Amino acid sequence: xxxxxxxxxxxxxxxxxxxxxxxxxxxTWRTKDVTSLSLPMYSVICTGTALWLxxxxxxNSTAVILANIVAFAFTFSLVILILKYRK
Amino acid sequence: xxxxxxxxxxxxxxxxxxxxxxxxxxxTWRTKDVTSLSLPMYSVICTGTALWLxxxxxxNSTAVILANIVAFAFTFSLVILILKYRK
Numbered sequence: 651x652x653x654x655x656x657x658x659x660x661x662x663x664x665x666x667x668x669x670x671x672x673x674x675x676x677x678t679w680r681t682k683d684v685t686s687l688s689l690p691m692y693s694v695i696c697t698g699t700a701l702w703l704x705x706x707x708x709x710n711s712t713a714v715i716l717a718n719i720v721a722f723a724f725t726f727s728l729v730i731l732i733l734k735y736r737k
Numbered sequence: 738x739x740x741x742x743x744x745x746x747x748x749x750x751x752x753x754x755x756x757x758x759x760x761x762x763x764x765t766w767r768t769k770d771v772t773s774l775s776l777p778m779y780s781v782i783c784t785g786t787a788l789w790l791x792x793x794x795x796x797n798s799t800a801v802i803l804a805n806i807v808a809f810a811f812t813f814s815l816v817i818l819i820l821k822y823r824k
Contacts, residue, residue, distance in 0.1 A: 698753025
């Protein structure tokens with residue numbers, strides 16, 4: 651992988667779309683309120699990050715693997731929190 | 738771009754992590770309930786998709802451009818809905 655300005659932009663973009671789930675996880679963890687969260691959304695996104703992870707392993711891309719391990723952990727946690735706290 | 742089984746897996750993964758936001762948008766649009774949604778999450782993810790879009794334009798990747806136009810539209814709409822309906 652080339653490390654130039656364009657690839658750095660891609661890595662910054664990956665950090666945003668990966669760690670962006672963190673504030674939602676913190677909020678849900680603290681408030682235990684999941685009424686307005688969509689279970690289908692988190693199920694589909696979580697499945698998507700698992701597929702990205704398999705893709706990353708197949709093409710041997712460390713960036714794709716690492717980003718999607720983190721994103722999978724966040725979105726899977728949110729699926730669990732929604733299942734636990736929904737009424 | 739090679740179209741083989743691995744790249745098809747990547748495209749399927751991209752569809753999941755892009756259109757996954759659709760059920761959340763529909764739910765929020767219908768219920769107007771945003772109490773448990775995290776504005777920081779959608780702001781960061783939306784910024785991230787905009788950065789991915791610029792990255793896609795710079796590396797001239799149709800897949801990255803299209804996926805992130807859709808993801809940006811969904812996440813930007815959610816930011817607007819949260820700002821509109823939060824108390």
